[in-house]
Each structure stands twice: as C-alpha cells, then as structure tokens.
Amino acid sequence: MPDVINLSSRTEGQLPPGLLEFIRAAGELAQQRQQRLYLVGGAVRDLLLGRDNLDIDLVVEGDAIKLAGEIAGDYRAKVTAHPRFGTARLEWKGGRADLATARAESYARPGALPAVQPGTITDDLARRDFTVNAMALELNPRHYGELLDPHGGRRDIAARLVRVLHDLSFTDDATRIWRAIRYEQRLGFRIESATMKLLKRNVNMLSTVSGDRLRHELELVLKEESPEKPLRRAGELGVLGKLHPALRGDDWLAETFALARQDQADPSPQLYLALLAYRLTAPELDSLISCLRLPKASAEILRETPELKKNIRELSMSGLAPSRIFDLLHGHSPTAINALCLASGSPNAAGHCELYTGVLRNVRPSLTGEDLKKMGVPEGPGIKEILLKLREARLDGRVDSKRQEEEMVRGLISGV
Numbered sequence: 001m002p003d004v005i006n007l008s009s010r011t012e013g014q015l016p017p018g019l020l021e022f023i024r025a026a027g028e029l030a031q032q033r034q035q036r037l038y039l040v041g042g043a044v045r046d047l048l049l050g051r052d053n054l055d056i057d058l059v060v061e062g063d064a065i066k067l068a069g070e071i072a073g074d075y076r077a078k079v080t081a082h083p084r085f086g087t088a089r090l091e092w093k094g095g096r097a098d099l100a101t102a103r104a105e106s107y108a109r110p111g112a113l114p115a116v117q118p119g120t121i122t123d124d125l126a127r128r129d130f131t132v133n134a135m136a137l138e139l140n141p142r143h144y145g146e147l148l149d150p151h152g153g154r155r156d157i158a159a160r161l162v163r164v165l166h167d168l169s170f171t172d173d174a175t176r177i178w179r180a181i182r183y184e185q186r187l188g189f190r191i192e193s194a195t196m197k198l199l200k201r202n203v204n205m206l207s208t209v210s211g212d213r214l215r216h217e218l219e220l221v222l223k224e225e226s227p228e229k230p231l232r233r234a235g236e237l238g239v240l241g242k243l244h245p246a247l248r249g250d251d252w253l254a255e256t257f258a259l260a261r262q263d264q265a266d267p268s269p270q271l272y273l274a275l276l277a278y279r280l281t282a283p284e285l286d287s288l289i290s291c292l293r294l295p296k297a298s299a300e301i302l303r304e305t306p307e308l309k310k311n312i313r314e315l316s317m318s319g320l321a322p323s324r325i326f327d328l329l330h331g332h333s334p335t336a337i338n339a340l341c342l343a344s345g346s347p348n349a350a351g352h353c354e355l356y357t358g359v360l361r362n363v364r365p366s367l368t369g370e371d372l373k374k375m376g377v378p379e380g381p382g383i384k385e386i387l388l389k390l391r392e393a394r395l396d397g398r399v400d401s402k403r404q405e406e407e408m409v410r411g412l413i414s415g416v
C-alpha cells in the first residue's frame with residue numbers, strides 16, 4: 001500500500017483561519033451524514049505549491065445541494081444551488097466555497113458537454129484535466145488532510161509538468177489545450193512531452209468547441225497576471241491562430257500589455273482583448289467576433305478600433321487644439337481610446353488620448369438650452385449649434401465663465 005500523505009499541517013499554515021474552520025466543520029457534518037467530503041482541484045495543487053488560493057472547491061460523495069443546505073444552517077451562510085449541475089455555492093462572512101456532488105462523466109462526441117452521473121471521488125478525479133488538478137484532500141475528521149492522488153499529481157508538481165490523464169483528453173474536450181497553456185505559463189511548468197504530442201495532434205479539435213466556451217477560455221487567459229505569456233505560447237503552438245489567423249502573440253503584444261500594466265494597476269480583460277485585436281482589419285475583427293460570439297458591448301469596442309486608427313496621424317501631431325482632439329475622439333469608448341493610446345507608439349497621440357479621457361471629455365458649457373431660450377435664441381437646431389460652439393470655446397479656453405459665455409451668445413445672436 002502506498003504511504004499515506006497527510007497535508008493537514010500545510011492547510012493550517014496556508015489557509016486563512018476562517019476557511020480552515022469552515023472546511024473542518026463541513027468535514028464533521030459530512031461525517032455525521034456518513035458521507036465523504038474532499039477539497040479538490042486548484043486549491044490542493046496550490047497547497048502543494050505553497051501558492052495562495054482562496055478558491056475552495058469541495059466534492060462530496062452524496063447530495064451536494066442537501067449537504068450545502070445543512071452546512072449553511074450551522075454556518076449562517078447563503079446558499080445558491082444549481083440543481084441542473086448538482087452544485088451549490090456557499091457564501092458566509094469569512095469566505096466562499098463551491099460544493100459539488102462527485103460525478104462520473106462520459107463524452108458522446110468531441111466538443112459536446114459530457115453526460116454526467118453521480119459517482120465516487122475516484123470517478124470525479126478521473127474526469128479532470130491534468131494530473132496536478134486531479135488530487136483531493138479528505139476533510140472527514142478521521143482522515144482529515146489525507147491526500148488522494150491516483151494520477152501522480154504530486155510527482156508532476158515536483159517535476160513541474162502539465163500532464164493529461166489519458167490520450168483522449170484533448171479530443172474529449174479541446175478547451176483543455178488552452179488550459180494546459182495557461183497553467184504551464186502561470187506556474188512556470190512545462191507541458192510534458194507525450195501531452196505536448198497529443199496537444200499538437202489535436203489543435204484542430206478546437207473547431208469542435210463552441211464560441212461561448214472559447215470565449216470563456218480566452219477570458220481566463222486575459223485574467224492572468226501576465227496574459228502575454230500564454231498568448232505567446234498559444235501563438236507558437238498554432239492555438240491562437242485558431243481564433244483568428246491574423247492574431248499574434250509577439251513582442252509587440254508583450255510590450256503593449258506591459259505598458260498597460262505600467263499605466264494602470266489592473267488592466268481589464270476587455271482592454272487586453274482590444275490590444276490583442278488592435279492590428280486586425282474590420283473584416284478580420286468581424287470574423288473574430290463571430291468565432292468568440294462576443295456580446296454586443298465587447299464587440300462594439302473592438303469595432304471602434306479601425307475607425308479610431310484613421311485619426312492616429314493627426315493625433316500624433318503636436319499643437320492640436322483641444323477642440324480638435326475632442327472631435328477626433330468624441331463618441332468612442334474609454335477602453336477603445338485607452339487601447340489606441342497604448343498601441344499608437346506615439347507620445348503625442350498618447351498624451352492627447354489621456355487629455356481627452358482625463359479632462360476634455362467632461363467639458364461642458366455652463367449655459368443650458370433653457371438659458372439660451374431665455375436669452376432670445378429661437379427653439380430649433382440653432383440651440384444645439386450654439387451649445388456646440390460654446391463647448392468648443394470652453395475647450396480651447398476662449399471662454400471660462402458663465403458671464404463670458406453669455407457675452408459670446410449675445411455676439412452670436414447679433415451676428416457679431
């Protein structure tokens with residue numbers, strides 16, 4: 001029999017007291033119900049790696065939703081149940097945990113979602129993506145902290161390898177190709193050589209994956225600390241090109257992403273996406289948008305870029321009047337402008353974009369349409385015209401008080 005590895009002292013050292021108390025209490029309750037409860041997936045992997053991870057995934061050999069309800073009663077936690085998936089989320093003052101029923105899966109065809117039925121923890125670990133993610137830690141008091149590692153996850157963590165559990169893994173679910181790249185780059189691991197052969201052989205299987213699932217994987221990549229790393233690797237392996245052949249994970253992208261991080265603490269995935277797609281033409285963008293089934297708001301931001309890029313020459317000039325900068329950028333989203341600012345490579349253009357988003361965008365005249373009517377401007381398009389002129393004068397510093405605006409309006413009315 002293999003040695004029993006017990007990680008309870010690691011859990012004590014690494015998990016915050018609130019979470020620790022919670023998983024112990026949950027384990028005791030499961031024991032009373034004669035069910036086995038486990039901590040699984042990324043939390044176990046990161047425990048072994050000594051990395052912080054507050055994403056607590058629990059698996060019970062039994063009814064997860066029922067057990068979640070009982071834990072919640074003891075713990076004054078809020079439960080959100082998803083009966084279709086047999087999962088529940090628990091949220092309480094000290095944290096959050098997801099609880100699932102142990103399940104066995106089978107794949108009817110590549111890319112399809114698997115058929116699922118309740119199973120044992122062994123079944124549940126066997127359906128997972130990589131050995132390092134296919135370990136469990138028992139939480140029942142008598143075996144608290146004992147590691148279940150049927151696929152050699154600990155060995156692969158020591159060797160820093162990402163390895164699939166079986167040869168059909170990428171065929172069953174090609175999103176694992178993106179996941180392998182993401183873990184490899186995040187953890188500083190290497191995709192193990194047989195896994196790499198399978199990955200390369202199955203890159204085409206990405207076409208079996210729905211746009212929604214591809215988008216989800218790309219979003220996870222863009223939420224990484226340094227998304228340029230997995231994107232570069234995905235480029236080298238021909239994976240990025242499956243989203244669109246014109247996408248590049250090159251030095252330019254790495255430098256521009258790094259610039260984005262210098263500019264703001266935590267760039268949004270949407271900004272990274274706008275930068276990734278920046279060099280695409282309008283028709284290329286359309287095909288990327290449909291491949292990823294991007295929601296309308298995100299698609300609109302990407303579609304702004306070709307239009308904005310037309311203004312880049314003028315924006316790169318020095319001595320532009322603020323009102324001209326305003327005209328060149330007005331109506332565009334802050335994210336698209338931000339992407340332009342970072343990607344332009346022109347200090348002048350970047351400065352103009354910053355001036356617009358920081359100051360000019362909020363400049364308005366003091367006078368309103370009502371004020372103009374009271375001053376004798378007849379109702380109709382003339383009102384809007386004067387308001388625009390007032391804003392332009394404000395932007396360029398020709399007026400800077402309500403009184404000066406009134407003087408200007410009087411001059412306009414009298415045709416001076």
Ligand code: ATP
Nearest residue numbers: 040041042043055057127128129133134173175176
């Ligand atoms: P991260 O640190 O990226 O959140 P994680 O391991 O917690 O890592 P999740 O995406 O939250 O990742 O998934 C939780 C667990 O579910 C994984 O550890 C893995 O065991 C399993 N899993 C997720 N996606 C898949 C998949 N496509 N195929 C097989 N198993 C998967």
